Amino acid sequence: MTAPKRKKARANGEGTIYQRKDGRWEAAGYVLAANGTRKRVRVYGTTRREAANKLAEKVADSNRGLPVATADSTLGDYLTYWLGTVAVHRLRENTHTRYASCVRLHLVPGLGTKKVARLTAKDVRTFLDRLRTTCQCCTQGLDSERKRCCAVGECCQKQLAPSTETYVHSVLKVALEHAVCEDELPRNVARNVKTTTHQPRRFRPLTAAEARQFLDAARADRLHALYELALRTGLRKGELLGLLWEDLDLTTGTASIRRSLQRTRTGGLTHLPTKTRASERRIALPTECIHSLKEHKGRQDKERETAESAWQDSELVFTTPTGGPLDPANLTRRFRNFLNRAGLRCIRFHDLRHSTATLLLEQGVDLVVIKELLGHAHIGVTASVYAHVRLRLQRQAIDTLGNALGGQDDDPDDPPAAAVVL
Known part of the structure; x- marks a missing residue:
């Protein structure tokens, strides 16, 4: 009697791969985590090969000593991993420095102990509300060496500017978006939180x-x-x-x-x-x-x-x-x-740039031309920054039309210019 053929064992390091009830393939294996321990990660794909390739890529990075973020790690560990292995290669140095400062001063103290997988939109909203109303001298101990203000019990209520709060929220969204792209999170909960719209910085460009x-x-x-x-x-x-x-x-x-x-x-x-x-x-x-x-x-x-x-x-x-x-x-x-x-x-020196755009708009130059001259990535940037100028020009245009419609010098029997066929 012929013995039944034994099922071929998985290769060493291949991990576990199986098809889920929803039809997707799931692969799981152990990799080096951001905190130095070995953690089990799960990746997904529409085919068995896709899931296996994703897991193999993470295992290969782990074998080279590169930590891999896992959903069961804390947000503080994940942000440390993201700054050191992902953002550092995608951002300009000064931008990376600002991101790191934002993580160190605000995100880690406020949300660092939360598990990434258990982070909710309510957690993010509560954190931002607390960030908006908390005195930064008290939170960061800014006056401990100077022995004044909060250090002597006289809180100055030095709160973050609305633009800084928006920036902190943006950094968190960017970091969590990477976890979504890496199939570590099903969705970016920070995107479900809407922050209050702050007034843009006012600038006074040079007049003509x-x-x-x-x-x-x-x-x-x-x-x-x-x-x-x-x-x-x-x-x-x-x-x-x-x-x-x-x-x-x-x-x-x-x-x-x-x-x-x-x-x-x-x-x-x-x-x-x-x-x-x-x-x-x-x-x-x-x-x-x-x-x-x-x-x-x-x-x-x-x-x-x-x-x-x-x-x-x-x-x-x-x-x-x-x-x-x-x-x-x-x-x-x-x-x-x-x-x-x-x-x-x-x-500011940068206000010379604002002056250029404002003066060009006031002279009737097309917004597309100004966008190309300034080197804006999208015309929406140009339109939003100089919305106040466009509003003033609209009012001038409306007033000009009003003067034309309210004029008494025209013969009422004359046809409008637009009706003339050339």
Whole structure:
């Protein structure tokens, strides 16, 4: 009698794979968790092969020493894993630093002990409500060394700005979304929580008269070309400081925006890619900017001769007197001093960019053209930021129409212009 054929054993490390009642395939195995222990993870797929491949990928990462987040780990452990192994490769360094600060100061103290799998929308809502109403001096012990305010029993009720609360909520949503994509969570509970809409930061762009005064005063400044380029094109501070001479074509009057100069914690002054893919663009240079850039080039050549061996050949358009890159923080201080000397009201450097867009809108330039000039990723960004300008223009248009409809000079028997067939 022939013995029954034995079922082939699973390969070592393959884990458990079976088909669920709902038709999906589930695979489970042990991997290295974020807290250093070995945890059992489960992944899902529409076919057996898909589930097996997902599990094999997690086991391979675990064998290389990379921890894998699990749904039964705490939110604090998961956020530590996400920052160190996922976000660090997807975010710019300064953005990653802000995310890490947000996690350390707010998310871990408030929700860190919660299990990821048991986190509910109510937990997130309660956390945000508490974050909104809690004094940050008390929570973070900001005055413990200074021995004042909350440290001596006189709470100052220093609460978070609404924009900061929204930012904390956004970081949590992004982190949990990764867990959903990795099949660790069925849904992102943070997305079910709606935060209060805060008023955007108000800015007061330069009026046309103030802009003319600004340009007149800038002619005597060493960075005349930079200030004029900022106001006439709306380039960001980092984009201006990252410009190389090879990016400019002063013959055809164009500039290619390819990079941004920023100071990072680990690399110091560093050339980084533009803020978004849409920010990498080619723009037309105004005639006035072409003239000022040519004058700036001549001044820079004289500075190179004066500096001799001390000159740093960075190929940057805007540099220190010895050819080195301009620090963004130093430019901010220099800009503030320039405004004081010129007798202009104090604005942020970024408000020059807002001034560009506002003045263009007031001159009737199409929103799409402004979006491309500023390098916004979506036209919705341009429309929302400058909604107040568009509302004012709508009112002017309505008033103009009202004047036309209420006029008494027209002959009532004359047909409207729109009825004329050409």
